[in-house]
Amino acid sequence: MMSIKTKLTLWLTALVLLSSLIGLGFIESMLRQAFHDSIIDRLHEDLEQVILASDFGHNEVLVDKSQLSGFYNPAYSGRYYQLNLGDVEVRSRSLWDKHLDITPLAPGESRVWQAKGPQHHDIQLLSRGLPAIAGAHGNPTVTVAQDLSIGRKVFTEVYGAKLTVNLTTLLVMILGIFLILRQSFKPVTKMKHALAKLREGQSSSLSLASVPAEIKPLAETYNELLEYTSNQIQRSRNNLGNLSHGLKTPLAVMRQQVEVLGLKDPETAAALEQQLDQIHKMIERKLAAARITGDMLPAAQMVIPRDLDSLCVTMGKIHHQKQVNYKFDISEQVPRLPIHREDGMELFGNLLDNASKWANETVLIRIWLQQGDIQITIEDDGPGVPPTDLPKLTRRGKRLDEEVAGHGLGLSIVKDICEQYQLQVSFERSPSLGGLKVLLQVPKHKEGIV
Structure with a gap:
C-alpha cells in the first residue's frame, strides 16, 4: 500500500x-x-x-x-x-x-x-x-x-519569458512540497523508529517529546496499552511462579506419603512416583519459562538469532545430563519473527525442549526466506516418530505422552500458538539427522505485532 x-x-x-x-x-x-x-x-x-x-x-x-x-x-x-x-x-x-x-x-x-x-x-x-x-x-x-x-x-518573447518564470516557479513549488512534507513527516519517521525499537525490545514505551499534536493521543493510548499489557504479563508470570512454588510443598508431602506406601504396596508406590516425577518436571519447565519471558516487553517481537541463543542456553541447563550441540543455519534476511516475543519463546521453547529431550547429540535450527514466506525447521538426531504416529503429536484433549513416548503436551501448545498466529506447522522425519523434523511456515502477509 x-x-x-x-x-x-x-x-x-x-x-x-x-x-x-x-x-x-x-x-x-x-x-x-x-x-x-x-x-x-x-x-x-x-x-x-x-x-x-x-x-x-x-x-x-x-x-x-x-x-x-x-x-x-x-x-x-x-x-x-x-x-x-x-x-x-x-x-x-x-x-x-x-x-x-x-x-x-x-x-x-x-x-x-x-x-x-x-x-x-x-x-x-x-x-x-x-x-x-x-x-x-x-x-x-x-x-x-x-x-x-x-x-x-x-509575443513569443514575452510569453517565453513568462513561461520560463512559471516553470521555474513550478519547480520551486514542487521542491517546496517535497521538503515541507519531508519535514512534516519527520516525527512520524521517528515514531516508526521508536516502534522498531519496541519490536526489538530495546525500549518499553514511545517517547512523546517530539510527537505531533495530531497523533499524540494515539501515542499516549498506545503507551497506556503497553503499560496495561505489561502489568498483565507481569501478573500472569507472578501467578504462574506462585502456583509452581505453591505446588512444591504438597508435592513434597505426597512424595513422603508415597515412600511410606512403598513399604506396603511397592507397585502402586512406583506408579505414583512416576506421575509425581512428571508433575515435578512440568513445574520446573513452567518456572523456567516464567524466568525466560517474565521481563519481556508486551510489544516486542522475537529477534533472530539472539532469542534463539538464549533459549538454547536455557535448554542446555535444563537438559544438563546430556551434551546437546545446537547448530544454526539462519538467513540474514530474517532479523526477527512477526510474532509476540513471549509467544515465540514459548513456541520455540517447547519445540527445542522436545528436540533436546530426544536428541542424541545434535539439534539443527534453520530459518530462511522462500518466496516471501519465512520457513523454519527444527530437527534432531533422535529416534524420531513413526509416520503413522505423526498426526497424533498435536492431538487435543489427550496426554500424548501416553500414546507416543516423549512427545507430549508441549507440541499441543505449539499447535495452539500456530493457530493463533495462522502459522502452518507440520511434522516429518528428518532426512539429514534421522529424528523428528518440525516445519513452521510464516506467511508473507504476516506483518507487525499481532
Whole structure:
C-alpha cells in the first residue's frame, strides 16, 4: 500500500501541475487576445487617418501623404494601406509592387481578416466601405494592414519569458512540497523508529517529546496499552511462579506419603512416583519459562538469532545430563519473527525442549526466506516418530505422552500458538539427522505485532 507521504506528494504535485497548466493556458489566451485587440485598435486608428488624408473625386483618388505616418514610405515596412474605387487602386509606397486582394464593401460595411501579404508574411487587414461618390463607378473601399510577424515575435518573447518564470516557479513549488512534507513527516519517521525499537525490545514505551499534536493521543493510548499489557504479563508470570512454588510443598508431602506406601504396596508406590516425577518436571519447565519471558516487553517481537541463543542456553541447563550441540543455519534476511516475543519463546521453547529431550547429540535450527514466506525447521538426531504416529503429536484433549513416548503436551501448545498466529506447522522425519523434523511456515502477509 502506498504511504500517506507518497500520496500527498503525488496529489499535491498533480494539483500544482494541473493548476499551472490551466493558468498558462489562460494567460496565453489572454495575451493572444490582447495582442489581437491591440492590432485591431491600431488598424482602426490607421484607417481613420487614411480616410482623413484621402480625397475621392470623379473616378480618382488623391492621398495627402504628409498627413500619414512615415511607416508607409519604406518598402515592406509592415504597415500598408490600399484604396479601391472601381478600377482605380491607390497603394502605399510600403506595398511597393504588391497589391492587396480586396473585395469591395458596401457603404458602412467593415471586414476584418488575415491573409498572406508581402514577403509571404501573415498580415492582419481591416477594410471599410465608404459612401458612393457622385459620378463615380461604385463606392470606395479603404483597407489598412499590418504585418503580424514582428508582433508575433514580440509575443513569443514575452510569453517565453513568462513561461520560463512559471516553470521555474513550478519547480520551486514542487521542491517546496517535497521538503515541507519531508519535514512534516519527520516525527512520524521517528515514531516508526521508536516502534522498531519496541519490536526489538530495546525500549518499553514511545517517547512523546517530539510527537505531533495530531497523533499524540494515539501515542499516549498506545503507551497506556503497553503499560496495561505489561502489568498483565507481569501478573500472569507472578501467578504462574506462585502456583509452581505453591505446588512444591504438597508435592513434597505426597512424595513422603508415597515412600511410606512403598513399604506396603511397592507397585502402586512406583506408579505414583512416576506421575509425581512428571508433575515435578512440568513445574520446573513452567518456572523456567516464567524466568525466560517474565521481563519481556508486551510489544516486542522475537529477534533472530539472539532469542534463539538464549533459549538454547536455557535448554542446555535444563537438559544438563546430556551434551546437546545446537547448530544454526539462519538467513540474514530474517532479523526477527512477526510474532509476540513471549509467544515465540514459548513456541520455540517447547519445540527445542522436545528436540533436546530426544536428541542424541545434535539439534539443527534453520530459518530462511522462500518466496516471501519465512520457513523454519527444527530437527534432531533422535529416534524420531513413526509416520503413522505423526498426526497424533498435536492431538487435543489427550496426554500424548501416553500414546507416543516423549512427545507430549508441549507440541499441543505449539499447535495452539500456530493457530493463533495462522502459522502452518507440520511434522516429518528428518532426512539429514534421522529424528523428528518440525516445519513452521510464516506467511508473507504476516506483518507487525499481532
